[in-house]
Structure formats: structure tokens, C-alpha cells
Amino acid sequence: MSSPASFSDREKVVSKLPGWLRQNLRVRAAQCGIDIQAAVEQGIRDWCDLASTVQTIDTSGADSFATLLPPGQWEEFRQIAADRRVSLIQGLAQSVQLWLDANPAPDVARPEITRRIIVCNQKGGVGKTAITAGLGEALSEDSNALYPVRVAKALAQALRASEAQGDDTEPVDDPLDIENLPGPGLKVLLVDFDPQCHLTNQLGATPLPMNGDSLTNHMAGEPKGDLRDLIVSVDEDVFGGRLHLLPACNDAFLLDVRLSAVRAREAALERALAPLESDYDVIIVDCPPSLGLSMDAAAYYGRRRDAERAGQSGALIVVQAEDSSADAYELLTTQIDDLRGDLQIDIDYLGIVVNLYDSRRGYIATSSLQGWVDIKDPRVVGLIGDLKEQKEAVRVKRALLSYAPKSQQAVGMRALAREVL
Known part of the structure; x- marks a missing residue:
């Protein structure tokens, strides 16, 4: 030939x-x-x-x-x-x-061990829920369709562009390339691990009733049924039945108290979710802004298992380009590092996502972004702008990649998914 x-x-x-x-x-x-x-x-x-x-x-x-x-x-x-x-x-x-x-279509590359991604930060309001949803949506998009993806060849390009514009200038065009690429086509479970139920509400699902079954009950060793019966599908027409949600319940406010009486409590989340892992390629946990026992259980669930390659599972840290995120980041990484040492386990950092970024906020935003980029390990794997489409999607209780599939935020979520993959 x-x-x-x-x-x-x-x-x-x-x-x-x-x-x-x-x-x-x-x-x-x-x-x-x-x-x-x-x-x-x-x-x-x-x-x-x-x-x-x-x-x-x-x-x-x-x-x-x-x-x-x-x-x-x-x-x-x-x-x-x-x-x-x-x-x-x-x-x-x-x-x-x-x-x-x-030249037949290649099979979807499925992991041998279900990948477990813990989306976390001790500080509330940084957009962990939006990143959890957007990442899951991007990972589950159809492998037989094309979607616009921002190819992050050099995050420094975006940084230089933001530094070049002052407070009074209009935003410059995104300098990163856009390509049309097939969706990953993975089967994804989103777990709303936050008692505030933000992920559940944002995706248009109903929080679980207090007197029924819940993830909290399963973690506390007091299940009232099969956890699979609580799972709901997210926008089947768009994601083809590949994206599911385990809704939250307000009883998670009592989780730390209930875990205090549980044996090997750091493994409680893993014991609860383990029966579901054979059904999914990726499980993404939207963590609460907490440093308590529930966060220990989430971090433990994201640990590297035997025969699992480094970087397949672990913690994805969501921050903003401002000073308080840096303080919360230090608290979170200290907790994870302590857990690593106490239990002698490996918990990988999958990267940092700088969310709700707007360079028009001036020096604080651009210098903070530079500070995150300078960390190197974990590296910045996503930069998501503070734009209206995400807020609109939340208001109408729709998945962002369904509501505004061509928006800059959607394009950035797909880039994040490929960085995590």
C-alpha cells in the first residue's frame, strides 16, 4: 500500500x-x-x-x-x-x-479497574459540583459523534493572554485550539456526597427522602435496600444512558456522627460503592466542603489500588483564582497527606482545576492563576471561565453539555476530561 x-x-x-x-x-x-x-x-x-x-x-x-x-x-x-x-x-x-x-470504529477503551475521582476542596463555593457534573458529562458523551474540544497544548498561552489585558479591556479570544473529537463514550456514575444536595438539584433530580434509603445508611452499615435502586439516569437522550446519578439525602449532615461508631470507617464509602463498580467505567464523587470523617472516607476511596496505575484514580482539586482558595488547598492537602501516612496508602493528585476564572478581575485573578500554575505537582489540568451558560444550566436544572454543548465552558469541560483520562 x-x-x-x-x-x-x-x-x-x-x-x-x-x-x-x-x-x-x-x-x-x-x-x-x-x-x-x-x-x-x-x-x-x-x-x-x-x-x-x-x-x-x-x-x-x-x-x-x-x-x-x-x-x-x-x-x-x-x-x-x-x-x-x-x-x-x-x-x-x-x-x-x-x-x-x-476501518471500523475502535472499541471504547474501558479501564480494567473502575476509576474513582474525588472532586474536593474544603472551601465551599468554588464550583466543585459544576466540575463534577461537567467532567462526568464530558466523559460519557457519544463515541460515535463529534464535539468541540479545547486542546490545551499550553495553558501558559491562556495565562499570557489574560495578563496582556487590563481591567478595562475586553476579553481576548481564547488562544487555545479547538478540535472536533469523538466523545469518550464511558459509563459514568456521579455520586452526590454533599448533604446540601447541590449536584442532585442541579441535574434536575429529587433528593432522597429522610425516612428512606440513602448512601449514608449504606456507609453506616444500616441499608434499607439495594443502592442500585436509588440511581437515576441523567438526560438519556443526550448521554445515551451512560451517565447516572446517585442522589444525595439531607441525612448526610449526620454522616460524621454515624461514622464515628463504624468499624474501619475510612473504608465506609468503598464498602458502599464497591457493588456498583462493575457497572461503571468511572465513578466521580462530589465531596462536601468538609475536613471531617466523610472526607477521610472519600480520600480513601480514591486511593490507588493494587495493580492500578498511578494517576488513574485520586483527588481532583477545584480552586478559584483568589487567596482564600489557597488557604483551603493547604488544609485539604494536609489532610490527604496525613491519611497517606497514617494508613500507608497512595492517594494520587489528578490535578487542579481553576474554576470561575475571569481575567477582567485584574491582578488578583491573573497572579493567583500564575500561582496555581507554578505549583507543578499537582499541575493545573483545567481552566474554566466564569460565564453565564453554567448559571443558566443550573437555573433550568439541565446538564451543561446538554444545555449549551458548544459554549466555552462545555469546550473546557471536554478538555478537562481528556486531561484526566
Whole structure:
């Protein structure tokens, strides 16, 4: 098989393709990491080499399709199509379908051990819940569809851009590249571990009643049923049944008290969620702003297990670009480090997400962002702007990536998901 010609010496050709086939080509090329032009070139080459005709394709509704091919290939294709008494549109459609058949969609890469992500910070109001939801939504998007993703080739670019604008200037364009990429297609469980029930309410679910079953009951060793019966699906039309939520209950306000009487209380969350792990690729826990026993249990659940690679599970820390987040960060990391030492376990930091960022707030925002970037370990893996779409999604109780899938915040959540992956 000859290699595709370099793109610099190609010639532009224009024909037609039906919209469904063009979309399939875009998605499959992205899934396989192949340029569309190279895919079409290979499909035409294989079609020209066929010894027999192939099945006719419905090309009704075909509209303009342009691509770049090596010099001479289109003329050769035109001649072979004429010899076979096939229209150029039909021949091109058969060529594209031939390439699709030869390059099936890759299987979704599923982890051998369910990944457990603990979204945390002792300080309230930093947006842990929004990050939990956005990350889960991005991880569960369809692997057979394309979504705009901000490719974070250099977070420093965004930092430099923010430093270049003063308090009185308009925001500069996001300097990071945007690509259309397939969704990860993972099965995700979001766990609302906060008694305030913010995640449950934001996604339009109903908090569990105080007199019923709950995660708290299971952690305290007093279950009233199967935890699976409490789980609800999130926006099935958009996420295809891959995104689920374990709602919270106000009884979690009493969790620390109830855990104080539980044996091996640091493993209480793991004991409760372990039966669910075979159903999911990723479990994301939205932690309360607490340094109590519940946070110990969450951190322990995110520890690195035997045979699990470093960085697969662990703590994702959400902060803002302001001074009080730094104080809370120190309290949280001290607690996690103490737990590491006391129990002799490995708890990995998956990174820092700087949330609700707005460079127009001036020196405090930009210098604080620089401070987070300078930490290096854990590194900054996400920068999410303080924009209206997230607030609107919360108001209408919708998932952000369903409500505003092309917004800058949605694009940033997808970038975060790929950094965590």
C-alpha cells in the first residue's frame, strides 16, 4: 500500500456526497486519528483497484463535498468510473463507504479497574459540583459523534493572554485550539456526597427522602435496600444512558456522627460503592466542603489500588483564582497527606482545576492563576471561565453539555476530561 501524498502537492476537487455519509466519514476519521483527505484518497485507491462492482449506495440529497487529492488521482478515478458506467457521485460514495468498511470504529477503551475521582476542596463555593457534573458529562458523551474540544497544548498561552489585558479591556479570544473529537463514550456514575444536595438539584433530580434509603445508611452499615435502586439516569437522550446519578439525602449532615461508631470507617464509602463498580467505567464523587470523617472516607476511596496505575484514580482539586482558595488547598492537602501516612496508602493528585476564572478581575485573578500554575505537582489540568451558560444550566436544572454543548465552558469541560483520562 502506498502512503498518502503530502498535503502540500495536492489538488482540490469538488464533487457531492450525501450528508449522512459525510458525517460518518468525519467521525470515523477522527476516531482513527486520520485526516479526512487521507481517508478519501485511500478509499478511492482501493475502489479503483477493485476487480468487481460493489453495492449501490443511496446518494439522494447529496450536496457539495470538496477534498484534496494527489495530482492525477481524480482523473484516473473519473476514467475508471466512466468505464464502469458509474456516476462520479456514486463512485465517490462507494469509495468512502469502502474505506469505512475497512476501518471500523475502535472499541471504547474501558479501564480494567473502575476509576474513582474525588472532586474536593474544603472551601465551599468554588464550583466543585459544576466540575463534577461537567467532567462526568464530558466523559460519557457519544463515541460515535463529534464535539468541540479545547486542546490545551499550553495553558501558559491562556495565562499570557489574560495578563496582556487590563481591567478595562475586553476579553481576548481564547488562544487555545479547538478540535472536533469523538466523545469518550464511558459509563459514568456521579455520586452526590454533599448533604446540601447541590449536584442532585442541579441535574434536575429529587433528593432522597429522610425516612428512606440513602448512601449514608449504606456507609453506616444500616441499608434499607439495594443502592442500585436509588440511581437515576441523567438526560438519556443526550448521554445515551451512560451517565447516572446517585442522589444525595439531607441525612448526610449526620454522616460524621454515624461514622464515628463504624468499624474501619475510612473504608465506609468503598464498602458502599464497591457493588456498583462493575457497572461503571468511572465513578466521580462530589465531596462536601468538609475536613471531617466523610472526607477521610472519600480520600480513601480514591486511593490507588493494587495493580492500578498511578494517576488513574485520586483527588481532583477545584480552586478559584483568589487567596482564600489557597488557604483551603493547604488544609485539604494536609489532610490527604496525613491519611497517606497514617494508613500507608497512595492517594494520587489528578490535578487542579481553576474554576470561575475571569481575567477582567485584574491582578488578583491573573497572579493567583500564575500561582496555581507554578505549583507543578499537582499541575493545573483545567481552566474554566466564569460565564453565564453554567448559571443558566443550573437555573433550568439541565446538564451543561446538554444545555449549551458548544459554549466555552462545555469546550473546557471536554478538555478537562481528556486531561484526566
